Amino acid sequence: MFEMRGGEVTLPDDPAALPGDAHLVFIGLVRSPWVRRDDCPKNMREARERGRTASVEIAPAFRQGLEGLASASHVVLLTWLHHAPRNLIVQKPRHAADSKGVFALRSPARPNPVGMHVARLLDVDPAAGILSLEGIDALNGTPVIDVKPYFASVDAVPDAAYAKTVPAADEDGN
Secondary structure: OOOOOOOOEEOOOOHHHOOOOOOOOOOEEEEOOOOOOOOOOOOHHHHHHHOOOEEEEEOHHHHHHHOOHHHOOEEEEEEEOOOOOOOEEEEOOOOOOOOEEHHHOOOOOOOOOEEEEEEEEEEEEOOOOEEEEOOOOOOOOOEEEEEEEOOHHHHOOOOOOOOOOOOOOOOOOO
């Protein structure tokens, strides 16, 4: 599913084959219109632009945890991107001129393929365990590992930027 590109580097050992450090439990599944990686939006902005709703099905054992979530306008979903390779440590994105380390990218290919999605919450049905979402950039059947309310007052960082600028030195060169 993933092809190696020039400039990419793999780890000597695939993290999927190493002993685990933690025990994750999947609490539900993403239900989306996307069944092939090539069709799936590459990010949440693109998912919203496509106008296709999605949902999350929470397993019965975890449905009580949805109590009070309907008050949130958005949620943060953490997913396990189970189709992604885990051994790429340097990647060459199709749209980039240079290779970058995995921690400088939002690619699903990473040692622990955790996806993060901030989605508008349209409806919550705690009894059925269904979260209705404005959209999602994850394949149908992607395991969900956590759901959190998004709080703009503490989660939004208005001055966040990827291309950091270094402040100019003052007259003393500091």
